[in-house]
Amino acid sequence: MCDSCGCNRQLDHTHTNNHSNSNSIVNFMNDDMDKRGKDNKGGKVSIGLKESLFEKNRSIGDENRKFVEKNNAVMLNLISAPGSGKTSLLEATIEGLGSELSIGVIEGDIETERDAQRIRDKGAEAVQITTGGACHLDAILIKNALYALYERKRRYDLIFIENVGNLVCPSSFFLGERIRCVLVSVPEGPDKPAKYPSTFKDADVFLISKIDLLDLFDFSIEEVMKEALRVNPLLDIMPISAKTGENMDKWLDFLVNLTKSH
Ligand SMILES: Nc1nc2c(ncn2[C@@H]2O[C@H](COP(=O)(O)OP(=O)(O)OP(=O)(O)O)[C@@H](O)[C@H]2O)c(=O)[nH]1
Numbered sequence: 001m002c003d004s005c006g007c008n009r010q011l012d013h014t015h016t017n018n019h020s021n022s023n024s025i026v027n028f029m030n031d032d033m034d035k036r037g038k039d040n041k042g043g044k045v046s047i048g049l050k051e052s053l054f055e056k057n058r059s060i061g062d063e064n065r066k067f068v069e070k071n072n073a074v075m076l077n078l079i080s081a082p083g084s085g086k087t088s089l090l091e092a093t094i095e096g097l098g099s100e101l102s103i104g105v106i107e108g109d110i111e112t113e114r115d116a117q118r119i120r121d122k123g124a125e126a127v128q129i130t131t132g133g134a135c136h137l138d139a140i141l142i143k144n145a146l147y148a149l150y151e152r153k154r155r156y157d158l159i160f161i162e163n164v165g166n167l168v169c170p171s172s173f174f175l176g177e178r179i180r181c182v183l184v185s186v187p188e189g190p191d192k193p194a195k196y197p198s199t200f201k202d203a204d205v206f207l208i209s210k211i212d213l214l215d216l217f218d219f220s221i222e223e224v225m226k227e228a229l230r231v232n233p234l235l236d237i238m239p240i241s242a243k244t245g246e247n248m249d250k251w252l253d254f255l256v257n258l259t260k261s262h
């Protein structure tokens with residue numbers, strides 16, 4: 001329910017492509033509204049609903065994380081504005097690691113199965129979630145997508161969630177990931193960490209994408225790194241190009257090491 005992240009659009013869980021969900025956050029939210037939406041004099045009470053929504057999302061996110069860990073996989077959540085290069089990064093990652101690691105992808109988009117198809121074309125398993133309008137994924141959608149992914153194949157080393165293209169709302173929802181990655185591409189400009197600090201505060205990795213375009217844009221890697229580290233000094237920062245492959249080895253090494261450290 002995007003009332004919680006401010007954009008006032010409703011998640012429609014019936015669009016989840018694994019067709020298995022009726023017990024959604026939206027339903028939890030509606031239950032809460034039924035039980036708590038009015039005080040005992042019939043007046044409206046809204047305090048606490050938002051906290052309740054996030055608590056429930058957090059608890060299902062914790063279940064997702066345990067489920068993935070129990071299955072010896074590592075799950076990463078990719079967050080960025082539309083078009084920053086998330087799917088291209090995943091395509092290049094599958095090309096680089098697909099022969100040695102088992103990779104599954106959960107794709108989040110408002111509409112279309114296109115990104116999941118791009119992943120399948122590279123030879124990895126993919127489940128597409130279409131939110132039907134909502135601007136982020138939540139933990140119950142991921143829970144259902146994980147079941148669908150594991151129905152197709154029993155073992156994964158890496159599971160990527162490509163969140164809905166949006167640099168704001170997805171950061172409020174823990175999905176069960178071990179690693180959260182935020183991407184900013186060179187054409188977007190270096191001011192994004194300063195303008196969207198909460199997204200960077202909660203991230204583990206900052207990928208500066210499309211660095212093959214550096215000559216064409218007024219973008220300083222040093223400046224964006226400084227801005228990002230000011231918001232979150234613990235960020236692991238990797239400038240990369242999925243198109244030319246520049247620095248992709250650092251990203252791929254990082255992923256391989258993750259699979260060895262759990
Ligand atoms: N020059 C250049 N273009 C890139 C790179 N990575 C992606 N692109 C281009 O950027 C556009 C968007 O890439 P996608 O990978 O679809 O971006 P996305 O973040 O998955 O987009 P959404 O799923 O819509 O949010 C495409 O035209 C890609 O070819 C890169 O490293 N360099």
Ligand SMILES: [Mg+2]
Pocket residue numbers: 086087088115162
């Ligand atoms: Mg994409």
